[in-house]
Amino acid sequence: MKSYLLPQFLVDRDDYRCIRCEVCVRQCAFDVHWYDGEEDAVFADESKCVGCLRCVTLCPTNALVVRHNPTQHPPNANWTKEVLQNIYKQAETGGVLLTGMGCDKPYPIYWDRIVLDASQVTNPSIDPLREPMELRTYLGAKPDALKIGGKEGKLSLETRITPQLKLETPIMFSAISYGAISYNACESLARAAAEAGTYYNTGEGGLHRNLYKYGDHTICQVASGRFGVHADYLEVAAALEIKIGQGAKPGIGGHLPGEKVSAEISRTRMIPKGTDALSPAPHHDIYSIEDLAQLIYALKEATHWEKPVSVKIAAVHNSAAIASGMVRAGADIIALDGIRGGTGAAPTMIRDNVGIPIELALAAVDDRLRQEGIRNRASIVVAGGIRSSADVVKAIALGADAVYIGTAALVALGCHVCQKCYTGKCNWGIATQDPYLSKRLNPEVGARRLVNLLNAWSHEIMEMLGGMGINAIESLRGNRLRLRGVGLTQEELDILGIKHAGA
């Protein structure tokens, strides 16, 4: 069948600059470029190009430009180019449209419509280069009140504090499974988390034995497929996370195709090599809130009540009520993943149409837990579209204890958000199991890039805190008076619990 699809990208090669080094030929796993010896020229099959910019970045003479195909379909606000191309694709394959990364639709990004406050005159701003500035954050349930005994100088704590995660900066790496990403990407995340005093999350793919040494900085996920879940895995983790849902695909499971299940992945996930790894949509032992409570307590019991247990859900319409139930079911941490949260593979229609923006879910959940007087009983971690330190500051001021970053972390490793992670051909060595590709990502360099990112954001957060006259992150947490909305409706302001700028 002749394909009616147009190439998404055009590859322009400046023949005068091209030195026929064939870097592009070797770098493109999508086989776009080839060298014709007879003509001594490099050609491109643009229909295969995904726009990952690997060839462009590595071309030593800047001979390449990859640009969006400007060809116009007949103008139509309804039947857009994207809609038509999707239909052609499905007419040719009969399949579900697949994609990777997070929703790319222009839903409002509330972070960009919220501005921050700063001190002027009535209180001094604080210079973080000269004064202490504290970002340390503890995640976990906090008691309603403390009882302290003993005498001054010999105090003793009489209230038992349940296990906490100690973060030196309120940023963690989101759940991304070994399988969705390469071993080298996992190792980069693990090393960076350990070095920066924070945590990364295994996702649902188990934990490779070589990475057990970073266990103190690892949150091990227990998902519906239970891949790689065994006693050692639970034991080695700093915290456990029950994954109920994911912002990119709320309500549906996962599917790691058999081609990606290499020997190492098979051992880590405890499934036969080459078989598809299917995560069911729900946990088949959780059909209700009390079932969740049982799993939470089973995990706590299995780990001698030494680790906090997080529960991750996708942000959906009733997140507030659900979160309240989760806290009452014993969750120490509530992880909320918004509609812009990333994924290795998801049906496009689900990714782009199910779930709600994280900002609104966060505000609603924080409010609800406060109204019910149980906000202290769980920490809130938000994920799904945190792009910068300013987003982190706004999330914390709205009520989050910390954030998870996934896409931003992968971008630090080289990801160009081409959204083709599900193909397994990631030219940046991230979303692939092909050893030829994954060796492009050196874990030592990867870890350095991630630590640099965390350091840079932490410095920026300190600057913003100092500007507000605050020297500890806990004084920002939930402090919505330091936020103002710009161009938001009254309803949006009410949900976010902030005033409009100027008011």
Place this chain on the structure above:
Amino acid sequence: MLREARFRDDKEFSGCSIFGMMNVRGERFNGEPVITAIANMKERSNGLGGGFAAYGIYPQYAELYCFHMMYDHQGAKEETEEFFRSRFEVEGAEVIPIRECEGVDDPPLLWRYFLRPRENLVCSEEDTDDFVVQAVMHVNVKIEGAFVFSSGKNMGVFKGVGFPEDIGRFFRLEEYEGYTWVAHGRFPTNTQGWWGGAHPFNILDWSVVHNGEISSYGINRRYLEMFGYICTLHTDTEVIAYGVDLLLRRHGLSIRDMARIFAAPLWTEIDRMPPREREVHTALRQTYGSLLLNGPFSVIISNRHQMIGLTDRIRLRPLVAGRNGDFMYISSEEAPIHLVDDTLRETWIPQGGEPIVAELRKAAEEPEEAGAQVITIPATDRA
């Protein structure tokens, strides 16, 4: 002026002067020196608010909750009195005596009541305090035009719009005798004069005068709301007073623990502490991080037995302490202490976050304080 008619800023911003004076033997003296002291810090206030809290002034009613009230209109008074009668035995009700005074205009109706909670409505001592707190919340939130200045026993708050020395004369404070006095002069930047907005702020026995601007106000307030405190005034002072009530009365923590929460040591300091101390400090910050008062403040917190001075953890606002025999002083500046006590030699400047605690000696034997076993903070003797 109606509360609602004021500006709709997040809260009020103000700079201020604070002064506190206590006779630790419980010997009583009149309000004159305190007026003199606060007048000496005139450039720290701008005539938009001044006030005093005095302890020990109603020994004949030491057992009763004394409510100092302001009303915008007669209707508010009637509604409030009806509410009082439904909850309390009203043992006394009178106009608070005043004199005409230049610089003090348009006073509201000012009344005081001596109240005993109806026995069929409360069971235990602790319940009584909660019962009174709820009554205060009810009046402040539900009754338009009524506001409770103070609600403690054997004490009262006198405050209004004007320079503090004028307010002191207006209320004839030289005619009262107390053993602890605290005073406040205000420099608000964004408030129209509203008498209820002046300091001290009070709940039960606790009074707070405060100089500063708390950058963490938004979360302090939301945290307290979780415990049923409704912040009607939009002032830092109110938040501090409720925080004190929560930590000391309801959670039974000590004054030092409270200081460790309001002005928490830095993590780098905590990390260097011996293990048990580190554990306590870490738990305090983990549990009560939302009550850390971030940003510049100095504050005097007082009750019937204590007067406590505290500054923020990096000491962005001034505070001086002084002692001369039985007299303890806490002040924004040193000069007024010497002005009222010219034989005083001993003054010092506390570290940021280090509380100054002046305590009544042998509080339990105080003659007027027959009910002194009603110490609202069981944990204080630990200190």
